Amino acid sequence: MHAVRLNAPEQLEYCSIPVPVPGDMEVVCRVESVAICGTDPHIIHGEFPNFWPKAFPLIPGHEWAGVVETVGESAAALGWKKGDRVCGISHVGCGHCAMCMQGRYTLCDNYGHEEFGHRQYGHYSQGAYAEYMRSNVKAIARIPEDMDFNVASCMDPLSIALHMVMRSRIQPGDDVLINGSGGQGLMAILCARSLGAGKIMVSGSGFRLEVAQQFGAIPINYRDEDVVAKVKELTGGKGAKRVIECAGTAVGIRQAIDSVAKGGVVSMVSLPGGDIPVPIRRIVLEEIELVGNRANPNTLEKAISLAAQYPAEMQRLITHEFPLSEYVKAFDIFNGRKDNSLKVIMKPQL
Ligand SMILES: [Zn+2]
Ligand SMILES: [Zn+2]
Structure with a gap:
């Protein structure tokens, strides 16, 4: 599959890599839309050394939506299936520490430890600037039939805004x-x-x-x-x-x-x-x-319902769309706030 990979600070490469295979509690999704986040340029510039990412290469991108393609065994037992329309967020808590047990999984005590099940996609875990995205089912939610993928890719930032306003x-x-x-x-x-x-x-x-x-x-x-x-x-x-x-x-x-x-x-x-x-x-x-406020603990599904009340406003936030292969142009417009840009979406399937 094609992906945009960060090989070192400022070293982005449009490359071809194997399609991921889902683990037990994971799905692999066809990415239809991935929105550029304000954090992405900072990660790409290398402003968080040995943290975001901990090691190279990294596929950035965590504001995404798409369709479930392959499903791990336990994920299937939980009802996830090929064809489900979903959107994703970046954080997956370990599920066992004191913070996760309180539902505050964006503050997971095992942050950064993939061996304990923690993930932060597009930050230090592999992200969504790719044709396919592997995600734990804890970091996805189903979207309504009438929600388009561009809007759905904005559910990550919308759920962050919601957490912040609720707090x-x-x-x-x-x-x-x-x-x-x-x-x-x-x-x-x-x-x-x-x-x-x-x-x-x-x-x-x-x-x-x-x-x-x-x-x-x-x-x-x-x-x-x-x-x-x-x-x-x-x-x-x-x-x-x-x-x-x-x-x-x-x-x-x-x-x-x-x-x-x-x-x-x-x-x-x-x-x-x-x-x-x-x-x-x-x-x-x-x-x-x-x-x-750190990210969006437990607000993704609320954000999806909320967005349904504001369809015109959500569409208004999306100003640009590019094939993933044109990521250089997409970043230029987003980073430079050019051409009255707000959310700039990349389309890995185009
Ligand atoms: Zn983001
Ligand atoms: Zn935890």
Whole structure:
């Protein structure tokens, strides 16, 4: 099969390798769509040495959807069969450690140990930039007949946005600031809407901020407005009770914290380049909570249901599609945010 393989940092190769064979609890799927994730360029640049990946070569890619082709024995006993339409996520917990036993399998104590059953596809385990993808059944879910594969490949990031928004402990009517109007920010709008948010304010700029507005958010252009002042103005001076931080810069994170109301929650997903100072005095005296979120524990099936409520918005997020062989062009458009790109999909079967 054809695959895009990372042989060393920055060394991607479109190559031909054997089709994988499923293990006992695994399926091998024909990959119909694989979306480029914001994390992928960082992995490709080699920014996480000896971690993502632990060793080369690695097939990146973890936002994928396709059709089950071959099924391991126990996976078949659980009801998985050839022809099932599915989508995947990256994390598979070991299933035995204390964190997995609490359902917090993205924090698995055996992270990185494939010998104990842990996987993170496209990060250190082999991923989906290929014609076929081998996955444990814990990391896939069935998709509705009428969900197309491009949308289905976005269920991984949508389920991350959902985890992040749920972890803000949003209540119906709460005003929310979503800081950042990239893919995660736009998906977070849909999650906040479905959880009954009051005002949804989004800080961003350009084309992406226009999409945020089309999704029902109040746009705040950080290039020509003071985000904190604007949020205060829109919330009667209080600030947003829930802040969803998807900007990932030092300035953006500070802005997120400064925009939250007393007793509020800042729920974060971005990975800034390093540690940054935060206003601890205010965090203590105003009981502000900063919540980190790692990926999407147990939110994949919820995200699939949620996406069905927003078919037009989900389609709007997908701006480009390329055969897998044109991955160089696809990355250029995605990384450069060229041509008003949001989710860029590669099609291994074309
Ligand atoms: Zn991703
Ligand atoms: Zn575990």
